[in-house]
Amino acid sequence: MYLVEISGVVQGVGFRPFIHNLALSFDLKGYVINNGYGVSIIIQASKDKVEQFTEQIKLQKPILSKIESIHIKQIKSKKIFKSFKIKKTKKSNHILTMIPSDIAMCKECQEEIEDKNNRRYRYPFITCTNCGPRYSIIKTLPYDRCNTSMDKFIMCKKCKKEYKNPKDRRYHAQPIGCFECGPSLLLLNNKAQTVEVKNDKFIDKIVKFISDGKIVAIKGIGGYHLICDATNDEAVQLLRDRKKRPSKPFAIMVKDINTAKQIAAVNKNEEELLSSNKRPIVLLKKNKINNLSKLIAPDINQIGLFLPYTPLHHLILQKLDNPIVATSANISNEPLCTTYEEIMQMSSIWDYCLDHNRDIVNSCDDSVLFWQHDNMFMLRGARGYTPKYLNLPKKTNKNILSLGANQKSTVAITVKDKVILSPYIGDLEGISSINHFKSNIDILMRIYNFSPDIIVCDKHPNYESTKLAFELKSKNKNLELIQVQHHYAHILATMGVNNITSKVLGVSFDGTGYGDDGNLWGGEFLVCERNGYERVGHFKYFKLLGGKKAIKEPRRIALSFLFDIYGENIFEIKNNTVKSFSKHELKTLYQVWQKGLNSPLTSSCGRLFDCVASLINIKQICSYEGESGLLLENFYDANIKDIYKFSFDNGQIDFSQIVNQILEDIAKEENIKIVVVSKFFNTIVEIIFTMYKKYDLPLVLGGGVFQNRILLQLLIDKIPNIILPKDFVSNDSAIAFGQALAVINKDI
Numbered sequence: 001m002y003l004v005e006i007s008g009v010v011q012g013v014g015f016r017p018f019i020h021n022l023a024l025s026f027d028l029k030g031y032v033i034n035n036g037y038g039v040s041i042i043i044q045a046s047k048d049k050v051e052q053f054t055e056q057i058k059l060q061k062p063i064l065s066k067i068e069s070i071h072i073k074q075i076k077s078k079k080i081f082k083s084f085k086i087k088k089t090k091k092s093n094h095i096l097t098m099i100p101s102d103i104a105m106c107k108e109c110q111e112e113i114e115d116k117n118n119r120r121y122r123y124p125f126i127t128c129t130n131c132g133p134r135y136s137i138i139k140t141l142p143y144d145r146c147n148t149s150m151d152k153f154i155m156c157k158k159c160k161k162e163y164k165n166p167k168d169r170r171y172h173a174q175p176i177g178c179f180e181c182g183p184s185l186l187l188l189n190n191k192a193q194t195v196e197v198k199n200d201k202f203i204d205k206i207v208k209f210i211s212d213g214k215i216v217a218i219k220g221i222g223g224y225h226l227i228c229d230a231t232n233d234e235a236v237q238l239l240r241d242r243k244k245r246p247s248k249p250f251a252i253m254v255k256d257i258n259t260a261k262q263i264a265a266v267n268k269n270e271e272e273l274l275s276s277n278k279r280p281i282v283l284l285k286k287n288k289i290n291n292l293s294k295l296i297a298p299d300i301n302q303i304g305l306f307l308p309y310t311p312l313h314h315l316i317l318q319k320l321d322n323p324i325v326a327t328s329a330n331i332s333n334e335p336l337c338t339t340y341e342e343i344m345q346m347s348s349i350w351d352y353c354l355d356h357n358r359d360i361v362n363s364c365d366d367s368v369l370f371w372q373h374d375n376m377f378m379l380r381g382a383r384g385y386t387p388k389y390l391n392l393p394k395k396t397n398k399n400i401l402s403l404g405a406n407q408k409s410t411v412a413i414t415v416k417d418k419v420i421l422s423p424y425i426g427d428l429e430g431i432s433s434i435n436h437f438k439s440n441i442d443i444l445m446r447i448y449n450f451s452p453d454i455i456v457c458d459k460h461p462n463y464e465s466t467k468l469a470f471e472l473k474s475k476n477k478n479l480e481l482i483q484v485q486h487h488y489a490h491i492l493a494t495m496g497v498n499n500i501t502s503k504v505l506g507v508s509f510d511g512t513g514y515g516d517d518g519n520l521w522g523g524e525f526l527v528c529e530r531n532g533y534e535r536v537g538h539f540k541y542f543k544l545l546g547g548k549k550a551i552k553e554p555r556r557i558a559l560s561f562l563f564d565i566y567g568e569n570i571f572e573i574k575n576n577t578v579k580s581f582s583k584h585e586l587k588t589l590y591q592v593w594q595k596g597l598n599s600p601l602t603s604s605c606g607r608l609f610d611c612v613a614s615l616i617n618i619k620q621i622c623s624y625e626g627e628s629g630l631l632l633e634n635f636y637d638a639n640i641k642d643i644y645k646f647s648f649d650n651g652q653i654d655f656s657q658i659v660n661q662i663l664e665d666i667a668k669e670e671n672i673k674i675v676v677v678s679k680f681f682n683t684i685v686e687i688i689f690t691m692y693k694k695y696d697l698p699l700v701l702g703g704g705v706f707q708n709r710i711l712l713q714l715l716i717d718k719i720p721n722i723i724l725p726k727d728f729v730s731n732d733s734a735i736a737f738g739q740a741l742a743v744i745n746k747d748i
């Protein structure tokens with residue numbers, strides 16, 4: 001008798017029926033069962049046969065499964081099996097099973113909903129073993145129907161027959177249902193009244209509303225979307241006004257890949273990614289001529305597109321002539337809406353809501369990705385990609401909980417040799433987002449039956465995540481609390497995804513993060529080793545006039561440099577930056593600068609993009625994070641090879657020297673924007689290259705600044721073997737992973 005144990009993504013992906021059918025074809029006797037690690041198979045057969053059988057498991061495994069390990073062990077048993085069965089699941093405390101992600105509707109299901117003779121013709125919740133919701137409906141492991149939000153739907157006779165038939169493609173598909181027994185739609189108006197829909201024509205009705213220029217809310221897999229016709233200026237403006245989102249680009253859902261190609265340039269990699277069963281939002285280069293409203297992504301040459309991923313989206317898009325705006329339904333900075341109560345709180349934003357009665361247990365936003373030079377990068381890791389399982393350099397017996405940063409937050413736990421990273425949670429501002437953050441910690445702890453020995457957080461005393469870490473520590477004296485420097489965590493994260501543990505030169509460029517000296521770092525060169533780092537270079541500190549306010553106003557950054565350069569003479573100067581302030585504001589800010597009131601020192605590289613955007617009048621006040629960097633991308637000209645002169649003084653680069661040269665260029669009044677932007681990008685690349693040559697170590701990038709596609713491409717071209725946060729995020733969503741690595745590394 002043999003025991004075969006398989007770990008990896010092997011639950012909720014049709015693994016047991018697959019094993020069952022394979023065992024039948026081998027004429028094996030025994031059983032297969034889910035457990036806390038994955039699946040166990042008991043086989044009564046010769047060693048040769050068991051080995052042949054496991055070979056075929058590896059070769060034929062179900063599409064959505066991922067095998068991490070297979071162990072074969074001989075066991076003693078007197079039991080005689082007469083057949084091969086799927087046994088009911090055991091409870092287990094030591095859980096290392098990977099939770100499958102939510103997967104887009106598969107081809108077979110799509111064919112069925114389009115087939116008039118199929119009993120699920122136009123059923124908006126069709127799923128099978130290979131597709132449908134997973135993470136978003138799981139309450140706990142093991143992944144069985146009773147542990148999901150499908151537990152309240154009692155299967156009808158026909159569904160039950162499919163569920164129980166090992167030859168059926170819905171055998172043990174936990175979320176299955178049909179018109180008779182499964183989830184159903186509900187249409188509401190914004191006064192919470194049910195709108196009567198004749199003959200179940202929900203789709204036709206909602207399509208009519210969208211075509212008429214209404215704003216509708218639609219419940220998807222991991223949350224609600226706000227939706228409107230993407231070609232209708234009035235509808236898009238209405239959505240912007242109601243959502244108080246003046247210019248941040250909207251993501252667009254298109255019915256198929258051909259429609260995507262009419263809107264943007266789509267290469268082979270991007271096409272594959274758009275059509276993959278993860279169906280993320282993919283950032284693409286917008287075609288100059290397209291039929292979208294100009295208000296979708298004003299002044300930006302990129303556009304985020306995605307294809308329908310639920311049967312409901314598919315049914316709606318098939319009936320619509322135009323692409324739709326599909327943006328996460330949330331009040332700015334608050335978490336994504338997942339319940340009826342939450343979407344009702346936003347009823348002033350939408351006119352109608354297409355709701356349904358399958359509960360979202362775990363919220364999960366749409367993922368946002370892009371391709372750059374044969375590498376894939378994430379801006380937001382969520383639906384389809386999370387929870388993410390990352391490797392640790394070694395196994396750990398300590399339970400580590402890392403709480404990440406404050407913006408774009410994620411949390412992570414360690415289980416054996418893995419870090420399990422939560423989906424993107426969002427910014428920690430306001431009580432509901434903090435509660436949402438806590439609930440994400442609870443989800444991971446509950447599913448993995450985890451309680452921490454060590455908590456890791458950022459060094460910033462005012463981060464909500466740091467405050468929570470101290471709160472948890474104060475409640476449990478046995479907990480160890482470790483704080484990890486922000487920019488070091490960025491570099492460790494990129495090292496981690498690339499399995500690098502040797503000494504490197506890390507370039508950690510972002511908005512701001514708390515430095516060891518109490519100043520706000522953000523333009524850092526760190527020589528990093530497994531167990532520590534040395535700060536070998538950075539941008540010379542400048543004042544953030546008004547603290548947080550300066551982060552939203554590029555003109556305050558530029559003004560800070562202009563004060564450095566002109567001092568009191570600033571009042572005689574008339575340039576774009578100065579002109580954007582009233583005389584009174586200028587005087588006040590001068591005092592603020594002189595006395596250093598509410599003006600923390602920073603070495604942030606992200607803010608230098610702001611400075612440039614203000615000096616050449618591209619943006620004085622931002623309406624969303626990273627706006628100035630995105631706008632600068634439009635003005636880069638690859639034919640301009642010049643750079644601005646710079647120097648390192650004790651490892652510090654004084655950006656005022658560069659601002660002086662920018663002012664000289666502006667005075668020349670020729671193609672100012674293109675010249676300045678191109679030279680600025682080239683200069684940042686040259687600064688990095690100079691340090692790379694000096695230290696002669698592998699160069700590792702980390703931090704949100706490297707989401708800038710121009711900068712990324714220039715660096716990839718210039719520096720061979722550059723180590724990138726590929727298949728991962730470079731922004732603060734990466735911090736939780738880096739924090740876990742900092743603790744593990746100390747242990748080695």
Ligand SMILES: [Zn+2]
Nearest residue numbers: 106109128131
């Ligand atoms: Zn399917």
Ligand SMILES: [Zn+2]
Nearest residue numbers: 156159178181
């Ligand atoms: Zn049914």
